[in-house]
Amino acid sequence: MNTAETQLRTVNITRYVTPLREGGSLPAIAEADDDFLYVIKFRGAGQGVKALIAELIGGELARALGLRMPEMVFANLDEAFGRTEPDEEIQDLLQASVGLNLGVHYLSGAITFDPVLNVVNPRLASQIVWLDCLLTNVDRTARNTNMLMWHKELWLIDHGASLYFHHSWDNWKEQSLRPFVQVKDHVLLPFATEIEEVDKEYRQKITPQLIQAIVDLIPEAWLEDPSLAESPAERRAVYAQFLESRVSHSENFVNEAQHARKSLI
Incomplete structure (x- = not known):
């Protein structure tokens, strides 16, 4: 595995689909501008960016060792994205997560x-x-x-x-x-x-x-x-x-x- 192989794509989140109410971090399934669905880990949640760093390092090490790990991407969240979200908890989360978050490719049917x-x-x-x-x-x-x-x-x-x-x-x-x-x-x-x-x-x-x-x-x-x-x-x-x-x-x-x-x- 060389440096070129460890580059992550960057996508823009275009649609918030549904929250995954598991634990305290409140990840969500969202659609990006590449038309794929991702499980988004938000920088404004729970443990913040430390959880994203651990996710990034752990996932890429797993991939480098040949273990199956869904593709990860940097998921950019625009400042205006959450303004129309009716759920106040989710709206606060989105507002606190403007910028780069981490997306994990959603394995439909898993x-x-x-x-x-x-x-x-x-x-x-x-x-x-x-x-x-x-x-x-x-x-x-x-x-x-x-x-x-x-x-x-x-x-x-x-x-x-x-x-x-x-x-x-x-x-x-x-x-x-x-x-x-x-x-x-x-x-x-x-x-x-x-x-x-x-x-x-x-x-x-x-x-x-x-x-x-x-x-x-x-x-x-x-x-x-x-x-x-x-x-x-x-x-x-x-x-x-x-x-x-x-x-x-x-x-x-x-x-x-x-x-x-x-x-x-």
Whole structure:
């Protein structure tokens, strides 16, 4: 995967279709000027741009590793877009989200992954568990799998709860070395019998160059935060260094995942 392959398209939102009232972020299905439908993650919602950054990094890393992830786009929202919206909560959200948001291609007809009904082979399960350990993704549980079945294939969605170090920015170097203890709740952990083999492969694939190419996608506006001392460039560098450190010390989370899986048997 080279830098050219990590460029995201930019579309303009033309029609708000329906809200997806799941959790507190209030994403929505919307149509864009390319005539496609997208699930829009709004910068003015819940965790704000941090959730969009986590979604962007997690989704593009998944794609780089060959996992199925719907196309993501930057979704521009015009200032006048929400003025006629009758729902005050949605209108406030749209007004707070003027500018670039994140759109994820809507998989029409997809159904939520059910671990009871859907079988995942050990290789794929191990790949997803490894990635979620890298990203510190706490939101791939039996209660909320954040995976879809579409045309009999497994697709990943919603990485917004990843990289939770950036909600505080405290001791990020130390956090990059920590095992991912929440892996014990991962919905695919019981099937992830090939984590060590996946670790060897993915440590080779996720190079500093790949990480930098993905981190460079983050819009400058998403990195601006007057409450923090770091500049946008410095914050971008932290994301890259955090991921590089986790890859270099992946044995920390691999060992934790193996221990947690054995405790389930």
